[in-house]
Amino acid sequence: DILINQSPASLTVSAGEKVTMSCKSSQSLLYSENNQDYLAWYQQKPGQFPKLLIYGASNRHTGVPDRFTGSGSGTDFTLTISSVQAEDLADYYCEQTYSYPLTFGSGTKLEIK
């Protein structure tokens, strides 16, 4: 099984600050035949269901603000929020969809000062 190590577990920032969180995979998520990384990021606000933010490591899902950026390839991936807003208070999860069983990271809880 592919293990996903997500960090940090939590972080607290002020509105307007830049935030980065990491996701490291135990093996490469890059599929050589299409040069695509099979890594997604989800946002789950308190009391809500998760929502897809980023797929293919760096592609924003429909309607996702451009302050959210996904980057990385292979085994190391990053989600960056360029200027955090109060509404970004949430848990963030990464997921590998390279192979079954699909696995999620343990999540990063983002709190706003």
Next chain:
Amino acid sequence: EVQLVESGGGLVQPGRSLKLSCAASGFTFSNYYMAWVRQAPKKGLEWVATISTSGSRTYYPDSVKGRFTISRDNAKSSLYLQMNSLKSEDTATYYCARADSSYNAYWGQGTLVTVSS
């Protein structure tokens, strides 16, 4: 607008069975893989099952393999999860999701399953 509405959750005793349903609308259901993902109280996300467009292929993690069965009825735009031999560790909110090119692009609101005596 894509809509996924889960139902069928509730309180069930250990060892018993429960069947969840997910009603889909706003898209051509038969064109998409579908999945179930669960979340135990105050915990992270765990993938539970995926089914192909025709239903001919299904995938499960070891934690539910042999106990859970995912199925679909394309004529009714509905997804199901039959859960047998339930354990306390199966207590969670179960989400139905549309899998777009393997990513869970759209999610339902979830249905809570509590396994307890």
